[in-house]
Amino acid sequence: MSGIDKYAYQSKLARVNAGTKLLFTLASMAVCLSFSSVLVSTLTIAVMSAATLILGGCRLRCYIRLLMIPFAFLVTGTITIIVGRISQPTQALVSIPLLGARYGVSADSLKTGVIIFLRAFGAVTCLYFFSLNTPMNSLLSLLRRKTPGLFVELMELCYRFIFVVWEEAGKIHTAQASRLGYDGFMRSLHSMGDLVTNVFLRVFRRVDRVTAALESRGFEGNFELLAEQEESSRLLEGLAIAATMFLIIIGLLERLLT
Amino acid sequence: MNIIEVRNLCYAYEDDEPALDNVSLDIAAGKTTAVLGGNGAGKSTLFLNLNGVLTPKSGTMFFEGCQVTYGKKEMLELRRKIGIVFQDPDDQLFSASVTKDISFGLMKLGLTREDIQERVDRVVRQTGIGDLVSKPTHALSFGQKKRVAIAGVLVMQPSVIILDEPTAGLDPQGVSEILHLLQEIKDSMGITVIISTHEIDLVPLYCDDVIVLDKGRVVFSGTPAQLFAEPALLRAHNLRLPRINHLMNILHNKDHLAVDTSASTISTARASIKNLVSAKENI
Structure with missing residues (x-):
């Protein structure tokens, strides 16, 4: 037993109903993706990481080590968005002339890149919450x-x-x-x-x-098995609703105020 | 009373040499029967014939006094009544969840969810695997998997449980745990136990009857004491005496001590030697 599989079985939330965890994951991910805001994405990352680390009891070192994998992909992916051809030289933050055009980073591309990076990273922390706290058997x-x-x-x-x-x-x-x-x-x-x-x-x-x-053992072509009993966790349900509402309200407030 | 009677059973894998050649044997109810024989003697083939996974080419088998027929429904019933624990638990445990694996087989008996849960819980207690049920199968040690495999068979409440080399690959602690469990299965649940083994030394300790197979034939059937009284037969079929019994024979034949040559366990040998010593002291 190794890696994510092991952490999932060791999680304090391992025996909690998988449906609750899946709903929490999907709800927070939907909020994070639909708002496209630096603030909401950052808060999603914070909330979901806190849920995995505090509620699930995942060790910080393991968590960071696991996050480095998608992090590396995301960084290389967003670099190609941030750095590009610049049409209006006035907007350029850094640029170099190359073959008759200017290439570099503009304020717009930087903003797009950072938002995309944070949205994607937020979604990753949501999915990590699910995979690090849900053993395969429960899924x-x-x-x-x-x-x-x-x-x-x-x-x-x-x-x-x-x-x-x-x-x-x-x-x-x-x-x-x-x-x-x-x-x-x-x-x-x-x-x-x-x-x-x-x-x-x-x-x-x-x-x-x-x-x-x-x-x-009397196999007749189908695997009917006893469904395992899972605990329902009022605490997790409450926290999940509170966290999702919090993210939605912050997102709406940010929209109204700007 | 015999729970299983086999008469003139033959079996061959495709067109090979017969794997079982005219096998006739009786298994006494409520006893532990050991099936001995070298590798390839036909032990595993015999077991699969006993619970109908393999259909004999010829011969008849009686279970609880009734002749076994090979219809689909009868077969499922026979397999429920005669459970096999395979040598490699990784062949038997197909679910990554211990509870689910144990529950397999129960689902078809038309029990309610609560009944099934109750029976699973009971067998988990009986086999002492309470702390394993929350772990995934692949996180268990070999010995632990073996216990789970036994639980998965016991949960069906069989009349006969067959174990193919239950002690192979276990550490001494694991061996004695499994053997105690088997003793308990026999004594408190009244289940007939059949084991195949290469460990001659545990036969006099745990088994009531012995069957020796060689090249697909039954070459001996009787009690351990009867078997160990025939060292020539053992040698002819690549078996040996239990170490203790061997020692008693040497003491008797080479050192001319008047010990009990049928003693095969530490306790009987000890009693015999103590007798001898106290007899000498009294002179």
């Missing part, structure tokens, strides 16, 4: 209520066997590495090829065994 229970059974069953099986296959691949990798299988580029390529082939074959053999085990 699957939520999906089971609305999605066609086949999809959820496939997801459940994939989710379970990813770890089984991953572990097996890990064992093969260790065995190869301890016999110098990854010594040098060409050998690494060879070994990786062997590893993939072996994992594939083992999966096939495992399918037979899993099928036999399922049949032994």
